[in-house]
Amino acid sequence: MNILICGGRLEADYILSAFKKRGNRIVVMNPDEATAELLSEHYDIDVVKTDPTKIYSFELADVFDYDLVVSLMDRDCENFVVCKIAKELFNIKKAICTVSNPNNVAIFQRLGIDSPISASYLLKERIKGESDVESIFKTLSLENEKIVITEIKIGEEFPCCGRTLMDLKLPATGNITCIFRDPEVIIPRGSTMIEEGDTIVIASAPEHQRELIEFIKGSDEDA
Amino acid sequence: MRKPRKSKSTTVVIGSSRLGASIASMSSMDGIYTTIIDKDPSSFKKLDSGYSGLFITGDAEETETLRKAHIEDAKECIIATGDDDTNVFLACLVTGLYKVPYVIVRLRDERKAALLNDPRIKVISTAMLSLQSYKSIRALEE
Structure with missing residues (x-):
């Protein structure tokens, strides 16, 4: 060229x-x-x-x-x-x-x-992109913010994708209470497999929320 | 040369240079609504005392400044800042984005006129004008 x-x-x-x-x-x-x-x-x-x-x-x-x-x-x-x-x-x-x-x-x-x-334009676009990533996590607080419900959409790059809950070894600080796999709502058991495109709902105390999100998403180096 | 229209026509002059200020003064005294833009308010001193148009202090390369001058309603725009590159950019901007139907641009480097291939844009080249007067002065002497 x-x-x-x-x-x-x-x-x-x-x-x-x-x-x-x-x-x-x-x-x-x-x-x-x-x-x-x-x-x-x-x-x-x-x-x-x-x-x-x-x-x-x-x-x-x-x-x-x-x-x-x-x-x-x-x-x-x-x-x-x-x-x-x-x-x-x-x-x-x-x-x-x-x-x-x-x-x-x-x-x-x-x-x-x-x-x-x-x-500055690229910076703005990047920030927009970053906030789009954040928006896949939705949060709902209950009981005066003593319980948080976090909703996460599973991407194919997430380490938990394709594993059963038993294999997953989610930290004991939270619990996957529900999986939404359009159009079904699944109440998960140990043998339930997490698939790409699932929306999982995790209940936890607020102080453990970030740790759980990172566990599900995988750290940046793993992604 | 085109006759200035007496009705509601508006002229925006960008750059209160000698040329810009003279054209703005002339058009204002002809009864045309005129707006002059310059970064430096002290350059408005070059305007004739008969000028009764608007003054805008600001950088015409900023969209905000051109909007303040209501560029989209202008029938005519004169671009005469001291910098050719600014003038070329502004000429493309006011015709391309704001659809001004008649634009006159002053250039020092007349070769850059080749970048303004739009029938709405007319170029005044100071170098060419000086050359022409040089030639006519010499012709008179011979």
């Missing part, structure tokens, strides 16, 4: 180290003298010390028909211009850039930039 990397400092260095190994042809344009020098010392690639927001830079670097441009300039509008020059005037197929204003992710996409990436 032919790749053009514009601007950036540590990010450019990091991307270069990742892509260099895969037999890609890479050209770097960097407006900063020191960075350009550093990158050309680190890697055996063409580094052009020039401002990537100028059309003549693209001519100089001879990047017509490249497959990918990665733009890591400081300002969002610079990244916009770099991607636009690349796509519209030099026929570069795909444009990826960083944006600092997370609102610009949607705007850049609507204006034809394939993949704008914003750290």
